[in-house]
Amino acid sequence: MEFFTKKLMAQQIILENFHNGGLASTSYQLSPNTLFRAAGFDMQSEPGILKTSLLLDTDLASPDAKVNKIIFASDGYAYIFGDSQYIRKRDTAGTYTQPYTTAGWTGNIMNAIEFNGYIYFCNATNLYRYQMGAANWDSISSFASFAVGNTSYHPMYVFLDQLYIGDGRYVHNVDETNTYNSAVFDAKTPNVITSIISNGYSLLMGTTKTSQNISSVNLYEWDMVSPNFCNVVYTVNEPIVNGMFYNGDNVLVSAGYQGSLYQISGIRLQKIEQLTFDTSSTWGYATRGIIIKPNSFFEKDNIGHFGISYDKGGGNIEYGIYSFGNGRANMPVIVSNPYMLSDATMTQPVITACAYCQSTNTMLVAWYNAQTSDINIDRLAAGGYRQQDWKIQTGWITNFSEQGKEIKLTIPYRKCASVFVSTGTLTAKNGSSYSFDLVKDTDRNCFFTTVRPDSIDSFYITFEWSTTGLNTDGLEIEKLIIDIL
Numbered sequence: 001m002e003f004f005t006k007k008l009m010a011q012q013i014i015l016e017n018f019h020n021g022g023l024a025s026t027s028y029q030l031s032p033n034t035l036f037r038a039a040g041f042d043m044q045s046e047p048g049i050l051k052t053s054l055l056l057d058t059d060l061a062s063p064d065a066k067v068n069k070i071i072f073a074s075d076g077y078a079y080i081f082g083d084s085q086y087i088r089k090r091d092t093a094g095t096y097t098q099p100y101t102t103a104g105w106t107g108n109i110m111n112a113i114e115f116n117g118y119i120y121f122c123n124a125t126n127l128y129r130y131q132m133g134a135a136n137w138d139s140i141s142s143f144a145s146f147a148v149g150n151t152s153y154h155p156m157y158v159f160l161d162q163l164y165i166g167d168g169r170y171v172h173n174v175d176e177t178n179t180y181n182s183a184v185f186d187a188k189t190p191n192v193i194t195s196i197i198s199n200g201y202s203l204l205m206g207t208t209k210t211s212q213n214i215s216s217v218n219l220y221e222w223d224m225v226s227p228n229f230c231n232v233v234y235t236v237n238e239p240i241v242n243g244m245f246y247n248g249d250n251v252l253v254s255a256g257y258q259g260s261l262y263q264i265s266g267i268r269l270q271k272i273e274q275l276t277f278d279t280s281s282t283w284g285y286a287t288r289g290i291i292i293k294p295n296s297f298f299e300k301d302n303i304g305h306f307g308i309s310y311d312k313g314g315g316n317i318e319y320g321i322y323s324f325g326n327g328r329a330n331m332p333v334i335v336s337n338p339y340m341l342s343d344a345t346m347t348q349p350v351i352t353a354c355a356y357c358q359s360t361n362t363m364l365v366a367w368y369n370a371q372t373s374d375i376n377i378d379r380l381a382a383g384g385y386r387q388q389d390w391k392i393q394t395g396w397i398t399n400f401s402e403q404g405k406e407i408k409l410t411i412p413y414r415k416c417a418s419v420f421v422s423t424g425t426l427t428a429k430n431g432s433s434y435s436f437d438l439v440k441d442t443d444r445n446c447f448f449t450t451v452r453p454d455s456i457d458s459f460y461i462t463f464e465w466s467t468t469g470l471n472t473d474g475l476e477i478e479k480l481i482i483d484i485l
Helices: none
Strands: 005-007 010-016 037-039 050-052 056-061 067-072 078-082 087-090 111-115 118-122 126-131 156-159 162-167 170-174 180-186 191-198 203-209 217-222 232-236 241-247 250-255 260-265 268-274 289-291 298-300 303-312 320-325 334-339 349-357 362-369 375-380 389-393 407-416 421-428 433-437 439-441 446-451 458-466 475-477 479-484
Touching (some): 037 334, 056 362, 067 375, 078 349, 078 362, 111 156, 118 162, 156 191, 162 191, 170 191, 191 241, 203 241, 203 250, 241 303, 241 320, 250 268, 298 349, 303 334, 303 362, 407 458, 421 446, 433 446
Parallel strands (some): 067 349
Antiparallel strands (some): 005 010, 010 479, 037 389, 067 078, 118 126, 156 162, 162 170, 191 203, 203 217, 217 232, 250 260, 260 268, 289 303, 298 303, 320 334, 362 375, 389 458, 407 446, 407 475, 421 433, 421 458, 439 446
16 A cells, blocks of 8 residues: 555545546555545546546436337437337437337347348347338338247347347347348357357357356357357356457456456456455355346447446445446556436346447436336436536545544545535444535635544545536546545
8 A cells, every 4th residue: 555655643545546547346445546436427538537427317217118228220219129019219309209009029129239221129039120211110020030039138249241149059140131040050058148249250159057056157259150169168257248348459258246357368268357346345245246237238438338237135336337448548447437327326226228329429228126116218418417416435444543533534626516515424444434524615626524533443435425406517526635643
């Protein structure tokens, strides 16, 4: 902890330049450039400044079904697909309409993609398609039947004028003539294909297994020629590959239920990041977990984004949209949590589908509440409005002098909307907590306060800001200064 300086029993800790460290992979404050939490903050667009992200606001409250997929199509519309035959068409003004009178399809729509003049979509057992430009979606019937009919995963991916669709152990495809070809690849029982992406010359296929007590799964690299041969089979020491996304030229792999991120290295996957979700040193692998849904991955500003959702157990977890990448050339690759859902107080959200359109700067995020089953679709707010509620939390800080009983907190800022209310809590290792209000000094452009705990050796600090009104200024923080006196 080289950034701790000690003088006559006093310590000063300065946390800054979070674009170099992002969110920490441990619950202890081991670096001056990391934070344990920074929910709703943009860490990358302006190096040296930690600022609130644009607001995620409700776009469609209480849709008629759980949403499973969102796509932005070449006709300028977004299409939303979900359970119970649900399809909606969204225009650029945010108006949702039902594009059909009578559905020719049945069941829950699990996935969809645009390919070769059509939008292909599927339920568990059948593939359907809508021809772009047609008046409506009526008179659509099954285009093809799946060999397995998997009820959990049907990944879709377009590469080299071919559409590939996962279905249990098989990959099917639709070629450039829009001809369906069944079982062009067989991963063999008990493998179930969960995700598909390209590394530029082959297809990568992540899997899980139908068996119980899964300790490892495979990731296949396939040349798209032989139905029974792979270039390489990688081992992933997790029970599932959730999905894959890009960081520059590298394919990154999300696997398991504790936020593990991997990169291909030799014949195995090397873990390069572990998302940290609890202040306890014991995560509780058997009883607690998060999940990243396969259709919640998207790319924005050349950075991979994905939705972190509730799976089981709970804990000190910030759900929402996370990212992993670097915003500028030659900058470190970091984890951040730039977007909070419109209901920031929800304890069990499940983010089921996300999509982003760069040309219109439109981001849509579909989620439901696992406690109440309430459903919502959020959008990136127009008008440049910034996040209204956000949180910063340090990791555990070790107090080298147990005599210290006064802690001064100073937060210099560059910009701060006038409508914010600022509070915080200091939590000691013995479980005691000390609430405080932050005083805003508009002359010196900083927040400050002093906390006087009874006795302290290790602690972490949580800062929370909130506002009831929309604002475009947000909060732009330069650093956090902690003086232990």
